[in-house]
Amino acid sequence: MEIVLLSRLQFAMTVGFHFIFPPITIGLGWLILMMETLGWLKKDESYVRLAMFFARLFALTFAVGVASGIVMEFQFGMNWAEYSKFVGDIFGAPLAAEGVFAFFLESTFLGLYLFGRKKVSKGVHWFSALIVATGSTLSAFWILVANSWQQTPAGFVIRNNRAELTDFWAAVFNPSTLPRFFHTVDAALITGAFLVAGVGAYLIVKNKEPELGKKAVRLAVIFGLAVSLLELFPFGHESARQVAETQPAKFAALQGLYETKAQAPIALFAIPTYPPPKLKAAIEIPGVLSWLTFGNVHTPVTGIDAFAEDEVPPLFLTFVSYHNMVILGLFFIGIMSLAALQLWRKKLWENRFLLKLLVFSIPLPILACELGWIAAEVGRQPWIVYRLMRTAEGLSFTVPAGDVLFSFFLFGLIYLCLGGLYVFLLLLEIRRGPEPAKAKEAE
């Protein structure tokens, strides 16, 4: 099998597997902090029991996240050595910063949070929960700085056959860093919210500590509604506008706009076909895309026809993943709104249908995250650094294709097993439920 394709598939598989876990831990980390805070402020033991319960899910998730994460750090050098040499002057620094500022924080304080509750004061223990959430969010920041530089490179010059840093802050805060950071972290918060809401709903439906379940659902639904709305506007909107402005070929592929035109339509549904690029069975609303992107129906949006054939990303995958991500995002707003409404009308606990829907919705934000990433990274092709280096040029030329075939199957097999075990153990822990309340100590 061809080595470029193999290396790309391996990277996609390893990073796709890895990215199941950080959104869960980032989102859950902040929600656990909220539970600990509520438990402390309200002197309510049940919030602490909830926090400890979700902490077990957190620890399980974090372990698989770390295990699959180490592979990523190594894989740049292993499979993409030419890329590493070309961009290392700029790309390496955020990765090192991720280690120094984020990984150390979250890993060190997680140990304290999980095992040190009885060894330190309430304040210090609460602080460790804060640092775990902060550390994991900082980690997202730095890796997004690196990935955003691939999308919208800035603060550099080409010298000595490579990209060399000229302006650190321009490279870090390149045009796409902040929109992508807010959009991705908010996606993680949505993931956490749906996990907590779904697990809480499960506790109610199965009548296993329903009072705890209600507290979890209440917290997660209010929080989940807020972050789901923000994800569409302004975060999703700003992300899309950034792509339209700085990566027009990607934007055209995402939107399925194959001809440059004013009053550009938004496609609600379509099946992209190729060649030539065409949308089949399209349901479109004219003008909306121009308006959303530029605020003016008459402003033309650049289509795929403006680009050479070898500068255009895979159209089908880009279009389909992006559109399904948006549909899921709208679903999240819908279900959280419904749940919030029922909560306000004090009718949520009797609505078994809605509660069960919350349970089954748990994995959907993870799917949305993966689809968003597929859209972002496939949409960036054929570039590994936008308009600077092609993916195929970034390979490790000294690694035999057979070695990559071996590693691809080995990692694939291991991740399949680990993934299956993770789901099995997660469900086991959820079924176990929260630890019973402590018997009251004699006064």
Add this chain to the structure above:
Amino acid sequence: MDLNIIWFLLIGILIAGYAILDGFDLGVGVLYLFARSEEERRVHLNAIGPVWDGNEVWLLTAGGALFAAFPIVYGTVFSAFYLAFVLLLVGLIFRAVSFEFRGKVESSLWKRVWDWAFGLGSLVPAILLGVAVGNILMGLPLDEQGHFTGSFLGLLNPFALLVGTLSLSLFLMHGALYMSLKTQGEVQERMALWAKGSWFAMILIFLGATSAAIFAAPHLFANASDHPSLWLVALLLLLAAVYIPVALGGSRFLRAFLSSAATIFFMVGLIGAGLFPRLVPSSTDLSYSLTLYNGSSSQATLGAMLIIALLGMPLVLAYTAFVYWIFKGKVAISEESY
């Protein structure tokens, strides 16, 4: 003293830090394979449970720093060591998940599977890290453009394998000394025995490897003759290593452990002193070597990275020390334990 030299030293410190901290985790993982009861196994897991993850981050940070400061070296070495690193990663993956997975199901088959995963997941990295170092010391076949022209099998040469056994015995000793701090009674006595035995093996292998290096990697000794002050590093290494059995003899376990940490530190120092100014010697022709000048990032990046390191690392050391202090003392199995 320029930025490149500073970064040469900092990478060395990160590597030494990793070896000192995750070194005992890996050692404890290997010792785990010899644990005699369920309770003893849990003691091993919980001795390192709260700290192993933060310790492993030193590897990630060393790798990230290498990428940032010496990207040519990072790309060349990591792709050259492809299959070896795949095996290393598989080991680290299994070690990482074993902690969490093992205790979740009350089945002896389940626990046995994860016992092997944890033990082998510690043993394989302990050896492979040494094999990697051994190959770097000897030099890799690099051509004029600095491209690797060797093969995976070529990496499994006798010298590198010898250094692999050195790292294993070193981490085994270090892990046993850590366990002697965290345990008491009969287990502690056994750990002290392990420490003494592996110390002995470590010394023998070290002497053997150093002698072999005179023939396999003569370029490592050039600096010593030019700069006699480097003999100080060797002397400090000797003192630290020799003190370990002395401390053990008097049951001064903390001193023994700290000496072991110092031994690792000075061993890395000796490696650096021998390699300098090269990072990856070329076994094809020394002039093709990757050095800390031709393999590095721009001055702008080295400078920015230095600021990141100066801001971040003191904080890391401070809160790491804090967490170790919170978990000081003997292992006690409680309901939160693994």
